[in-house]
Structures are given as C-alpha cells and as structure tokens.
Amino acid sequence: MLQRFPYVVNDTIIEAYTSSGTVYSPSLQHQIEIFKETPIIATILRKKFDFELVKFAKDAGAVFQDGSSVSAVHLSDDIAQVTIDQGATISSEIIVGADGVTSPIAKHFELRRARTSMGICILQEFEVDEQIMDQYFKKSRHCYIHSRFKTVAGYGWVFPKKRHLNIGFGIIQVDKPQQQKLNILHCYQEYLTLLKEKDLIPKNLKEEPVKGGALLTHPLEKTYLNRLLLVGDAAGFVNPLSGEGIYYAMASGRIAAQVITEALEKEQPTEEVLAQYQIRWQKDFGRDIDLILRVVKRGSMEYAEKVFSIACKDPVLTDLMMGVITGQISVQQYKWKIIRRFFYSSLRNRLHLLK
C-alpha cells in the first residue's frame, strides 16, 4: 500500500514501523524469526488514519457529511439516488458502495447472499508507556503472530505501535462447523494468558474494552450494476490469510475512480461499461485473493505444522512467505518460485535427517 499510495507515507499517519517478528506454528514447536534492516509492517492508529484520508478526500473536492447515514438507495436507467437520514435526497450519475462489511447497499441490490460466510476477530488496543514498549518490543517493534492458535483456522497477533499495543485474535473460516461452536472471547483470553506466561507482553496492561469486527471471506461474485460499483469490504476484498483489507479498499477505490471517469466521459454509466471494474480488479488483485483462498481452504493443521518446520530453517522461503503475508509480493507472480523453494527445502530437510 505504501508503494502504491505514497501520499500516506508521513509521520502523522504512520505511527511506527516494524522490522522484526516471530511467527509461531500451531503447536508452538516451530518459530520463524524475522530480523530485517528495512520495515516489513507499518502500523497506524485507525482513527487517525481514517481522519487523514477524509482530509485528503476533502482537499480533492469531496463533500464530507459526517454523522449522516444513507437510509435508502435508488437506481434507474436515468439516475442514481441516495436518501440521507430519511430526509434529503442526493442524485448522482453513479453510486459507489463503500459502506463496509455490512454493506446495506450490497444487500439491498442482492449482490450479497443472506448467508455469506464471514470471518470474525476481536482485539484490544492498550496504551503503553513508550519506554515499556521499547523494553518489550525493542526499537524494531518486534511483532508476534500465532498461527492457528488452539487449532482455530485463523491467528492471534501482537502488533506493537509507538505507544499502543494491539492484541487480537481472528477466525477466518467461520463457515466450518467446528469453528462455529468456538467461543472467540474465550480463545482470546487464553491467548492473552499465553502471551503473559511467555513474557511476550507486559503483565499489567490497563483494562481496555474488547472490540470486535467481521469480514467477508471472499469477494462477491458481482461487484457492479447499472450506475453502481462496490469497493473495499462491501465487495468482500480481504486477504484470506491475514484478514487485511485496507490495501484492497484503496486499490479498488482507485480502479473504480478510473472506470467511472471513463464511463462518464462516454456518457454511459451502464452495467456494460462498468463491468470493466470487475475485469480490472480481478486482474489487479483478485487472482491473488483467489489463489490465497484456495491454499487457506486446503491447508490442514498438519500441513501448516509441516510448512513451519521447513520454513523456519530456510531464510529464503521465510522471506517469500513473509512477502505474501505482508502483501509485498504478488502470489500469482511468485507462486512457482515459492513452490520450487518449498520442495527444494523439504528435500534438503529429508536428506539432512537421513545423514
């Protein structure tokens, strides 16, 4: 995201950079350690980040109506309209549904099925003295990821920011029957206990509210209609491995803007012309999401454990995997390199064991 949208790279928006981390295998037996000269993750405070994005949009001419809510949407061949707070109506050529994971717009136009599979996560963000942050997480703001903690298809995370510590737990595939029975809050509490026992986080964190959220686990089949486009979470653009979606929200927003500009120039905000949007996001990041989704769906606990046992001994494979997880490399582009390296490394491991 930082490469594609360099205007967000400033000290007001970015809180801290992380250049090291540990990723644990499900059994906690294997660990992948990463220590880099350059950052692998940039952290933000979400309120501040969103506020700055709004400022960018306003500076570019957008009218921001804070505190208002869209209560109805209407599309016809001639016009697109939204009703604000059951009162005023705004007319436009095209509507962009950027209304997040619950997207009333996607539901209203039946672009989303009633029982769509969702991921869920909960988190707490603790304010911590900078000195203590330095002591626990060093200047490199060392992060921790516990893959498939308690066998859950998801992960636990510790993302240290400048003076904030973000700890959370997410389940990515809730549609699996065994995941539905899980008590996510209980898993999170067990996760916190583990982190404290292992002395990975300070023990006396000030109590903060537990927040939760949901995400769609795959893109919608159709993300456009006559005079309408869906972007970001509304369209289900989330990385199925990490649950991240800010990059896709921004990338899809930009693609939508380009397609809308072309449609308006042609004076054809029609379904046929707006279909270009879906073609472009699929080519841009959709194939990557598809591929990751297929891997995530197939990956069993045993398989995840095996991948860790091999990757933790091979820095080249680790780099490739981290590139995928942090979104720095395209899976589509690097898939054969990753597969070749995995088999090479796995063979080397076996030969080493035979010696």
Ligand SMILES: Cc1cc2nc3c(=O)[nH]c(=O)nc-3n(C[C@H](O)[C@H](O)[C@H](O)COP(=O)(O)OP(=O)(O)OC[C@H]3O[C@@H](n4cnc5c(N)ncnc54)[C@H](O)[C@@H]3O)c2cc1C
């Ligand atoms: C717990 C959690 C942690 C996450 N962590 C990360 C992370 O570390 N990195 C990352 O990249 N992604 C993360 N994500 C995902 C990320 O938050 C989303 O992918 C991203 O916010 C999508 O942006 P968006 O603009 O599409 O939707 P949103 O940010 O959800 O914005 C949608 C907006 O639409 C507004 N809206 C909804 N309905 C109406 C209405 N009727 N009228 C008017 N306005 C309306 C909402 O108020 C909201 O402001 C996380 C998600 C969760 C739940």
